[in-house]
Amino acid sequence: MNFRCLWDNTMSRLMLGLLFASLCLFASVTSATVVAATWADSAFPIKTHDFGTVAVAAKTEFLFPVVNNSQSPMHLSSVRASCGCTIPTIQTHYLQPGQTGYIKTEFNTNTFRGKKGATVTVVIDQPSYAEVQLKVDGYIRSDMVFHPGSLDFNKITQGEVHVKSTKVLYAGRSDWQVLDVKTNKPWLLPQVKETVRNGGTINYEISIQVLENAPEGYFQDEVVVVTNDRNKPNVPLRISGQVESLLTLSPQSIALGSLKPGETVKSKLVLIGKQPFQVESMTAEGWEIDFDPTVQAKKMHVLRPELTFTGDQSGPTKVSLVIKTSGQQSVTAKCTIHADIRGE
Structure with a gap:
């Protein structure tokens, strides 16, 4: 009887010890996971982006910055999107301490239409494993097309005027209009001209001038095409290029x-x-x-x-x-x- 009691007490202490060890291990793993997740989360100062209303075939991109605030090298191993409406790409896989890299997200305006959104999951495997989720949203209107979908001036010379143009192709209301093209850069000069109006088929030509006083260096901006639509009147057009000094x-x-x-x-x-x-x-x-x-x-x-x-x-x-x-x-x-x- 005494032996049985001794056996029961020993087994009870052993089970309690194992339970305590398991709880400590679980707490340690959980704590490490939380620390890793918190560190990785802080590496992404921007986690959401709304592309707004965009036209079919418009080149629509956004760069999510990634900042390595740790004391160790950081490796972005993979990235995936929950929807084919967004194509994510890792711009910089390895980041040294203090370095900034980018996750590029491109809205697939050639294939998708209507209101779309995606969760972009970034997988980090160094200095510790973590996953961070980013969110993009936007509305791709089906009645309006830019051709081409963006204006890339490539390398241009400072002190000279450079011009590129795109067409706006619209199919819908017969009273539809482009009212204005706006920019917040004084060295970008947009102009708009109606070229076709045949019932609900309406075309415009938009030309953008980069003026002589454009600052030296790379630029990436948008001009806003303002229409007479009541719900979604503003549609962005991407402008990019590099101004080289004489x-x-x-x-x-x-x-x-x-x-x-x-x-x-x-x-x-x-x-x-x-x-x-x-x-x-x-x-x-x-x-x-x-x-x-x-x-x-x-x-x-x-x-x-x-x-x-x-x-x-x-x-x-x-x-x-x-x-x-x-x-x-x-x-x-x-x-x-x-x-x-x-x-x-």
Whole structure:
């Protein structure tokens, strides 16, 4: 009898021990899973996007940023969408600590119509396993087509006007109209012209000019086609391209280190133009700049300006060095001067 009691007590303690160990293991695994999920979730600052109302064949994309805030390399192993209306792509599979990558989502406007949405699941397997879900929505109208679906200017030269156009093909109401084309960029000039009106078949041509004052660099934007539809009047049209300067400057940043007010330092600048040019002036606020004038128009100039700080401030300073070429087709280029000014 005593042996039976002893056996029962021993088994009870053993079962309790196993149960406690299982609970601890479950809690540990659960805690690790929650930590991993929380870390992965914080890597996606944007988790939803609404494409709005878009036309058939419109090129409609959105980039979800991914920021590796951890201290270890991050690997995005795969991505999938719950609906064929959205095509997701991993732009950067490996992200080092502090690096930003992107998940590109493309709305399939060629195949689908009406209100559509998808859940995009991103799978991460390093530094720990996690899944993050993103959400996209939009409405693809079936009565309106852009041809082509976007305007890509590719590489264009700054200081020149560049034009591209697309057609708007509509089938529906006989009183349908494009009222306006709007943009929030002063260097984009849209124009619209009706070309066909035959009952419910209506066509327009929309042309977009990139003006001379377009900033240097890559751009990706939208113009909004405003119609007289009561429910969904605004339809975006994607615009992209890269503006290249007529004048290339190297280096883009001049680090002069520590200086005293009035101290003069020398630097070196290489200027390359698409056409032969001469340098007219070099200016920077708070600095006196002395350089040998160019005596011949060439496509490349190597300058060695002397820079003297004339301000009265102390501490770190950063200003733009503005270089201007001469002639009627004058071009301006800029680089940045960095210095640490020591007080007297």
